[in-house]
Amino acid sequence: MNFTNWSRKNLFANWKDSLLTITILYLFYVSIPPLLNWVFLDATFFGDSKKDCTGGGACWVFINVWIKRFTYGMYPNDQIWRINLAFVIFFISIGSYFFVSSKIKKYIFIFLTLVFPFLAIFLFHGGSLGLEEVETRVWGGLFLTLFISVFSIIFCFPIGVLLAMGRRSNLPVIKYFSIGFIELWRGVPLITVLFMAAVMFPVFLPSGTNLDKLIRVIIAITLFESAYIAEVVRGGLQAIPRGQYDAANSIGMGYWKSHLLIILPQALKIVIPGVANTFIALFKDTPLILVVGLMELLGMVNMAKTNPAWLGLATEGYVFAAFVYFIFCFSMSRYSLSLENKLKTTN
Numbered sequence: 001m002n003f004t005n006w007s008r009k010n011l012f013a014n015w016k017d018s019l020l021t022i023t024i025l026y027l028f029y030v031s032i033p034p035l036l037n038w039v040f041l042d043a044t045f046f047g048d049s050k051k052d053c054t055g056g057g058a059c060w061v062f063i064n065v066w067i068k069r070f071t072y073g074m075y076p077n078d079q080i081w082r083i084n085l086a087f088v089i090f091f092i093s094i095g096s097y098f099f100v101s102s103k104i105k106k107y108i109f110i111f112l113t114l115v116f117p118f119l120a121i122f123l124f125h126g127g128s129l130g131l132e133e134v135e136t137r138v139w140g141g142l143f144l145t146l147f148i149s150v151f152s153i154i155f156c157f158p159i160g161v162l163l164a165m166g167r168r169s170n171l172p173v174i175k176y177f178s179i180g181f182i183e184l185w186r187g188v189p190l191i192t193v194l195f196m197a198a199v200m201f202p203v204f205l206p207s208g209t210n211l212d213k214l215i216r217v218i219i220a221i222t223l224f225e226s227a228y229i230a231e232v233v234r235g236g237l238q239a240i241p242r243g244q245y246d247a248a249n250s251i252g253m254g255y256w257k258s259h260l261l262i263i264l265p266q267a268l269k270i271v272i273p274g275v276a277n278t279f280i281a282l283f284k285d286t287p288l289i290l291v292v293g294l295m296e297l298l299g300m301v302n303m304a305k306t307n308p309a310w311l312g313l314a315t316e317g318y319v320f321a322a323f324v325y326f327i328f329c330f331s332m333s334r335y336s337l338s339l340e341n342k343l344k345t346t347n
Contacts, residue, residue: 039319050310062313063320066304070320073140073295079132082123083143090116117151136214140295142324148218148296149283155222156282157275160229161268165259167234178230185227191288193220198292217289225282232274236267269343276336280329297321 011021042057046064053059063070072080093116097108124147127133139147166178185193197220198213205211240263248258268275287298295303301317304310 050313058316058319059313060316062304062310062316066300066310066317069141069304070297070300071141072143073300074138075140075143076132076134076138079126079134082126082131082134086120086123087146090120113154117154120147136212137293139214141300142297144289144294145283145286145296148214148221148286148289149279151218152221152225152282153279155218156226156229159222159226161233161264163226163230164233164237167230168237182227182230185224186231190221190224190285191291193224194288194292196220213292214294217292217294221282221285225278228278228281229275232271232278233267235274236269236271237263239270240266272336272340272343276332280332283328283332284325297324 010017012018038057040057042055043060044053044055044057045060047053047061048065050059050061052061068077068080072083075083090112093108093112097105097112100108122128123131124139125134125136163178163182166174167182169175169178194217197216201216201220202209202211244262244266245258248262253262286296289296290299290302298321301314301321305314305317
């Protein structure tokens with residue numbers, strides 16, 4: 001089918017489609033050229049200060065000058081290598097996972113879930129073995145966004161699975177505890193949970209105990225998101241036919257063995273889109289930690305745009321932040337889609 005026949009069938013099949021196509025093309029004609037001029041043609045990419053931006057378009061000099069702070073926050077410059085080392089180890093482990101045998105994959109998975117989190121925390125915080133201690137109050141930028149997102153995802157997923165199973169339990173104590181937990185955390189906004197974690201949570205700790213603010217934030221986000229994961233997973237559990245449970249019971253499998261080997265693998269495969277959507281929402285919710293004084297990527301952009309030497313360049317900062325968030329969210333979305341296709345058992 002050539003382009004003329006394709007366009008006649010898909011774009012101009014009737015007068016409504018023709019009107020809609022022409023309207024969309026006109027909107028593109030009106031909006032795209034000015035946008036391209038602002039982003040690329042009239043933009044200034046190189047320089048050291050706002051005075052160098054004389055092209056009339058976007059002042060990407062603002063991003064160039066502040067890129068280190070947008071990435072690492074106020075982390076000491078001479079210690080940034082520790083962050084880079086941790087993420088190099090992480091990405092090498094992830095990359096090698098797709099090219100090794102299934103036997104080695106098991107060890108990589110164990111390393112990423114049980115060893116790497118503690119190794120990363122040690123590198124980031126230091127305080128022993130010759131590493132300078134870096135307080136979490138100076139952590140920030142994209143580094144802090146990824147740190148909170150990764151650790152919250154690692155912890156909230158297993159908790160959510162257990163809550164989903166608990167909500168379907170026949171034991172009243174476990175069932176109603178799970179229901180109460182899920183409904184409580186789903187019934188309040190995340191910004192309130194973060195505020196309570198930063199302000200009220202220390203009140204309930206024993207006298208003299210001081211839990212780091214970053215840890216309190218991760219706990220709050222983990223508990224909040226685990227309630228949403230639980231409902232997503234519960235939907236997958238309800239989609240499994242009753243015959244699967246009966247088949248597991250007929251061959252002598254107990255509750256945990258049947259769920260771990262038969263029920264959960266099928267349920268989790270069904271809910272991949274919902275789980276991925278929750279993880280993406282978690283990643284995009286990280287800017288809310290600004291209310292407790294932590295400066296992730298968007299927080300650093302807000303700080304930079306109020307600098308007297310860079311006033312009036314908020315748009316460039318927000319466009320940059322939006323682009324970074326889109327890259328990560330789109331990557332998660334595509335990975336979840338590839339995982340769906342890989343595990344698909346029906347056409």
